[in-house]
Amino acid sequence: MRPALRLLPLPLCIAFSLSATAQERPEDWRLCPLEDAVPVFPDAPPPIGDAADRQSMPTDIDGDMLTGQRDEVVNVDGNVRLQRGDQFLGTDNLDFNQETGQYVAEGSVRYQDSGMRIVAERLRGNQEEDSHEIENVRYQLLEQRGNGGADRAEMVGHLGSLYGSTYSTCPPEDRHWELRARQIDIDSEEGWGTARGATLRLGRFPILYMPYFKFPIDDRRKTGLLYPAIGYSGRNGFDYRQPIYLNLAPNYDMTLEPRLMTNRGALLGTEFRYLTDNGRGTVYFEYLPSDDLTSRDRQREIDEGIPEENRREEDRGMFHYSGRHRFNSTWSSSTSLNWISDPRYIEDMSSSTMEGSSASLTSVTGLYGRGRYWDAGIRADYNILADYTRGERQLPYNRMPNIFGHWEQPLSPWLVAGMDVDITRFSHTDHSRLGSGLRDRAGGSRIDAKPYVSMPFEGAAWYVRPTLAYRSTAYQLDEELARQLAPEGAEIDRSPTRNLPIASLDAGLFFERESMFRGDQHVHTLEPRIFYLNTPYRNQDNLPLFDTRAMTFSWGQLFRDNRFSGGDRQADANQMTVALTTRLIRESDGLERLSASIGQIRYFDDSEVTLTPNQPPLESGESSWVAEAAYAINDRWSVNAGYQWDPEIRREDLMSFRTRYLIGDDGIVNLGYRYRRDLLEQIDFSFLYPINQTWSLVGRYYYSLLNNANSNPGVLESIAGVQWDSCCVTMRLVARRYVRNRLGEMNNAIQLEVELKGLSSLGADTEDRLRRAILGYHRDDLYLVPPPGLNGEPVENDPLP
Missing domain, CATH: 2.60.450.10 (Lipopolysaccharide (LPS) transport protein A like domain)
Known part of the structure; x- marks a missing residue:
């Protein structure tokens, strides 16, 4: 009825x-x-x-x-x-x-x-x-x-x-934590709740009593307190943060974050976010007046000979703005602005070697466009010093501005035409307090254009891609820089140019057959490849070095048309790369059981273009052998290795090894070794070992073995911790010792995090730190994917959380 x-x-x-x-x-x-x-x-x-x-x-x-x-x-x-x-x-x-x-x-x-x-x-x-x-x-x-x-x-x-x-999120018969309240009043129209006599209990013990507090009852954003973060470190002492959320309007909000560090002082952080129909942005600012660390370590900075401009300031802070805006389906803009009060700020505020390892902070803003066959943009960037062990003259040139574009379009099935263009004004400002005020480092402007045509002949099991390009580069240099580049007694040339053709041929074959391996049916491939490159020599000693460096020799370098990055050097070449790759692909699920590659460049002539006039040329002969291999021993154990062997000196240039073993549904063990001659030698061991369903051990031992004039052996980061997990509670106790700057100074920290599932987390964010340190922590990042926006292009807007 x-x-x-x-x-x-x-x-x-x-x-x-x-x-x-x-x-x-x-x-x-x-x-x-x-x-x-x-x-x-x-x-x-x-x-x-x-x-x-x-x-x-x-x-x-x-x-x-x-x-x-x-x-x-x-x-x-x-x-x-x-x-x-x-x-x-x-x-x-x-x-x-x-x-x-x-x-x-x-x-x-x-x-x-x-x-x-x-x-x-x-x-x-x-x-x-x-x-x-x-x-x-x-x-x-x-x-x-x-x-x-x-x-x-x-x-x-x-x-x-x-x-x-x-x-609680715990089962009724096993209450690890529970929130109790004598009375809760609800206003569903306004979206607010008011609790009276509320107590948070861990087991039978009350750990937090709140006689009165208001909280939101739906997903509407409300002004109020967020959960605090509590930690301790040798440098900061007891560290307490209390975020305060301010809901200012439907499309913008603010979070205030007072922070008390018993060994440093009181800091105030402020984050403002906005969201529009076509864009979004975040402004973050933090200020620490009268940092006790400054006065405590001032004499030490003087004794170490740190320049005055690189020392800590009394009042310290930082500013960051990031914003994106989409004008239409073709054009958008992206901005990232950064400022710090002194070059030691990031080191003093970071909690890992990676966070504090950057020598500079870069601010960049730009307008970007993309079409079917083209992409282009105009941007400007500015660098500030973030490493007190260096000087501002070591910073990269600022690009003020940089106009770039790329076009590539098939004109027929067998003909592709394209062009790369880059127009940049390079400038540099040194704020060193030597002499009088600011010292401008000489710069200049550069236009670099590279039109090309390619004929991609290819079939199901082969390809041949001849390419002909012409690189034309012209400069307009500041007089001081032109004078520095001119040979003694020669006429100063403020408008040097460089023009040369670049010819290459890339060809390869694909052979495959069915093969039985370890009881499974596989596809076995054999992929030979050759790459020939011919570029005539042009004397480039009179050209500046604005953004150009020698590229690290690797597998990818075997198939590039230039061994330098940037636009200031184009290497001459008469060389051929010969390479071979083989793979074993399991037919049942497409798993690549084995991948192995080996290759080498044969230099038919000396390559005489160098970064500076006094450098020796790259002599004819053979390059180092480059080999890479990856093997999945089974579904739980995999091995990756890389190796470079220099036949001239008969020793390795590079060697890397990494193995990974999966334990159960959550556990993992990683072991890695990296060696590059005269630069680094490191071992990295990390693990998450489950003892049973609830208890597990975590750890990392990251150690440098290199011993030379610039480096001594020592621990880079060590972690030891224990985790306890249940249906509704997770606890992590982690001890860390890590290098906090380039001078090898160490910091110690003990962190405890109690995560009440479905409610909040109390203490330091140890989970985020462990994800960074242990590849595969909880097995959700075994395969790393770069986040969007790495090329300076904005990502799609999403609403404020």
């Missing part, structure tokens, strides 16, 4: 009030019991639609017996079931007064929808007055796995109250 009865508006504020502060990142619930705290109701029909569809759907009511008269009291007795859309209400008995709107549901009251399930002893209220009361409530959230109860819940319109309420 279908009488004119609305489904009772049960107080869903129970769920929202105690779970609104749940973490946004996905949680791991594998250790939780399969059965929820409130099991599935066997008599509940499948839901129809979701919460948005409820108002447009009728209410169906069914039961064993219906008595009463129209417009009077109606009684439904035995197996009472009401359904509207995704909502279901079940009870033993329901009395409803159609004239007054009063109702009473008693006996095994059960409610569920797409977000939660509730059981209660008694439900009563008045439909006309929109007032409702539930007694002895237990509930289970479906998406966040939260569960709990309340002695009584009341609701009048959009206002509600819960008395004696609890919330």
